Amino acid sequence: MKKYIKSMAFFLIAIAVLLIIYFVIRGMKGVVGEDYVRGNSTAPAQRVYDYADVLTGSEEEKLEKLIAKREAQIGCDIVLVILNEPLASYAKAYEDVLGSLSESEYVMVYADNFYDEYAFGYNKPHGDGCVLVDNWDRSDSVYGYAYNWLSTSGRVESRFSTSMINHVIDDVNDRVNDDPYEAYKSYVNNIYSYMSSGKSASDRVVIPFYAIIIISAVVAVIYLIGNLTKNVGTRTTASNTYVNGGKAKMTVMTDQFIRRSTTKRHIQRSSGGGGGGGGGHHTSAGGHSHGGGGGHH
Amino acid sequence: MIYKCHNCGGNVVYDPQRKKMYCAHCEGTDSEEPVSGGGAAQCASCGAPLQIKPFQSAGKCEHCGCYQIFEERVSGQFTPHLILPFVVSRQEAEQKLNTEFSWRTFAPASFLSRATLQKMEGMYVPFFMYDYHVHYDWSGKGTKVRAWTSGDTEYTETSYYHINRSMEVDFTRIPVDASNQMDDKKMDLIEPYDYWALEQFQMKYMSGFFGEMYNQGSEQLEPRAHKKAERDTEELMMQSIVGYSTLANEYRNMNVNQKTVDYALMPVWVYEYAYRGETYTFYVNGQTGKVIGEMPVSKPKMIGYSASVFGFMMVIGQLVRMIMEVV
Numbered sequence: 001m002k003k004y005i006k007s008m009a010f011f012l013i014a015i016a017v018l019l020i021i022y023f024v025i026r027g028m029k030g031v032v033g034e035d036y037v038r039g040n041s042t043a044p045a046q047r048v049y050d051y052a053d054v055l056t057g058s059e060e061e062k063l064e065k066l067i068a069k070r071e072a073q074i075g076c077d078i079v080l081v082i083l084n085e086p087l088a089s090y091a092k093a094y095e096d097v098l099g100s101l102s103e104s105e106y107v108m109v110y111a112d113n114f115y116d117e118y119a120f121g122y123n124k125p126h127g128d129g130c131v132l133v134d135n136w137d138r139s140d141s142v143y144g145y146a147y148n149w150l151s152t153s154g155r156v157e158s159r160f161s162t163s164m165i166n167h168v169i170d171d172v173n174d175r176v177n178d179d180p181y182e183a184y185k186s187y188v189n190n191i192y193s194y195m196s197s198g199k200s201a202s203d204r205v206v207i208p209f210y211a212i213i214i215i216s217a218v219v220a221v222i223y224l225i226g227n228l229t230k231n232v233g234t235r236t237t238a239s240n241t242y243v244n245g246g247k248a249k250m251t252v253m254t255d256q257f258i259r260r261s262t263t264k265r266h267i268q269r270s271s272g273g274g275g276g277g278g279g280g281h282h283t284s285a286g287g288h289s290h291g292g293g294g295g296h297h
Numbered sequence: 298m299i300y301k302c303h304n305c306g307g308n309v310v311y312d313p314q315r316k317k318m319y320c321a322h323c324e325g326t327d328s329e330e331p332v333s334g335g336g337a338a339q340c341a342s343c344g345a346p347l348q349i350k351p352f353q354s355a356g357k358c359e360h361c362g363c364y365q366i367f368e369e370r371v372s373g374q375f376t377p378h379l380i381l382p383f384v385v386s387r388q389e390a391e392q393k394l395n396t397e398f399s400w401r402t403f404a405p406a407s408f409l410s411r412a413t414l415q416k417m418e419g420m421y422v423p424f425f426m427y428d429y430h431v432h433y434d435w436s437g438k439g440t441k442v443r444a445w446t447s448g449d450t451e452y453t454e455t456s457y458y459h460i461n462r463s464m465e466v467d468f469t470r471i472p473v474d475a476s477n478q479m480d481d482k483k484m485d486l487i488e489p490y491d492y493w494a495l496e497q498f499q500m501k502y503m504s505g506f507f508g509e510m511y512n513q514g515s516e517q518l519e520p521r522a523h524k525k526a527e528r529d530t531e532e533l534m535m536q537s538i539v540g541y542s543t544l545a546n547e548y549r550n551m552n553v554n555q556k557t558v559d560y561a562l563m564p565v566w567v568y569e570y571a572y573r574g575e576t577y578t579f580y581v582n583g584q585t586g587k588v589i590g591e592m593p594v595s596k597p598k599m600i601g602y603s604a605s606v607f608g609f610m611m612v613i614g615q616l617v618r619m620i621m622e623v624v
Contacts, residue, residue, distance in 0.1 A: 018613060206618070216606075242525075243469075258459055260454060
């Protein structure tokens with residue numbers, strides 16, 4: 001038994017250390033979550049506005065609960081609006097303020113205005129938060145697209161780059177037609193992930209269970225083979241062990257240079273690529289700054 | 298013959314820790330008195346018949362436990378020139394085996410049981426030690442390659458050399474065991490011995506141990522030492538040719554001349570362990586404590602320990618997964 005514990009000491013210590021790390025991180029995250037104090041009593045408590053009846057009642061409830069939990073953890077409002085109505089005429093009314101709008105931007109006008117009108121923001125009205133407006137109506141689009149838009153404000157606006165926004169939108173659009181609930185859940189979790197750690201939920205490396213089985217099996221086999229070596233003792237004599245004085249006497253030792261040849265080769269160098277771009281920031285009709293980006297499904 | 302204590306009549310043996318002759322009965326030192334008699338057929342102390350192997354020169358009476366030396370096998374043409382007295386005591390040899398055993402995870406638990414350890418015996422193994430003078434000429438071609446870049450161009454420069462070497466090597470006492478029952482490879486691995494401790498042969502050092510006389514003559518065993526001299530010379534030559542990317546030999550000539558040969562007795566602790574019908578023999582260098590052998594593997598342990606590792610790794614993997622989820 002003593003020998004067994006001695007042999008397994010490495011694994012037992014590793015498990016103990018990982019357990020400690022796990023609980024320390026969990027403890028730290030819990031404390032951080034409590035640091036945010038809600039400073040906005042103007043905005044409504046509702047976060048999920050399913051005007052298109054895409055979600056069931058229980059799904060809406062589950063999303064509301066998830067959003068409440070995530071909002072407290074990151075200190076940002078997460079709002080979801082699901083529409084199924086043409087927005088062309090609604091948006092065109094704002095063209096004199098915002099300039100000419102393309103069909104994909106109608107939903108942007110709606111999103112910005114929605115956020116502004118309800119005065120969302122975790123820290124204050126028109127403060128930190130975001131809204132995703134997903135419009136299932138396809139009549140606005142010459143291509144038959146259903147557009148959506150993620151409008152960001154405050155800390156969310158300054159945190160999210162174009163590529164981060166695109167990632168959130170793409171994650172939604174990848175599955176919204178098959179499973180809208182899961183798609184909207186990914187929106188909430190992605191906002192939380194990016195705000196808490198700078199990684200999206202899908203960027204987080206989740207080790208699949210089969211990988212753990214394979215790695216464990218490989219380690220066990222290596223352990224087995226490593227301990228299977230039966231031979232005890234290796235050669236400990238050197239070539240000079242029995243040589244008088246430990247050294248050979250060199251009577252001739254010449255390294256005569258004969259000739260030298262040099263070959264040349266031209267190296268092909270590729271020119272470097274360009275850098276990334278920034279997020280598009282604009283001011284809404286209500287006069288508040290928003291970041292954001294959209295997509296379609 | 299047998300060494301008896303002139304104080305109490307007990308069996309006096311050589312004690313590696315005291316570096317003296319010691320009587321375990323009266324705890325006297327250097328009180329030995331050679332008592333001849335019996336020969337190889339019967340015990341010089343109690344007269345019981347002895348079971349002696351063909352080349353055995355020293356051993357123990359199974360009946361009274363007295364250590365015997367068979368003089369006629371260590372005298373005349375069989376007189377060793379040199380002996381290296383035991384330095385590692387029985388307890389130290391046991392300790393060395395224990396250390397080796399402690400990190401052999403799959404070794405059977407009974408590997409170092411009291412009962413089998415008691416059967417471990419110290420043995421003076423016959424060795425021939427050969428002196429050689431070697432002359433070695435070597436010549437050939439070598440290249441050195443250097444590469445660098447300047448701007449967009451990569452240059453590769455190859456330099457050609459003609460290499461000439463001649464070396465003289467004096468080998469002293471290349472050992473070869475002269476016992477048929479000792480595994481040659483294991484006896485090669487048990488080297489090296491520190492020759493500073495070699496002494497003129499004295500019979501009393503054999504008291505308390507087993508021993509053998511040489512099984513074959515020095516001429517018959519010489520080729521093994523010869524090969525070792527050639528191998529070592531070749532290695533020394535290659536060590537003197539350094540810094541080349543490629544080497545091509547054009548001429549080589551090695552002359553190995555044997556000079557003298559010594560007959561020596563070298564100390565080895567022999568431990569035999571029987572496991573599932575097979576005997577595993579371990580050797581402990583009686584001077585340096587180096588352990589040589591082949592460790593048996595216990596299948597239940599092998600399976601149990603590996604399964605444990607698998608289980609613990611699964612737990613570790615799961616924990617890593619949990620940590621990555623909360624980060």
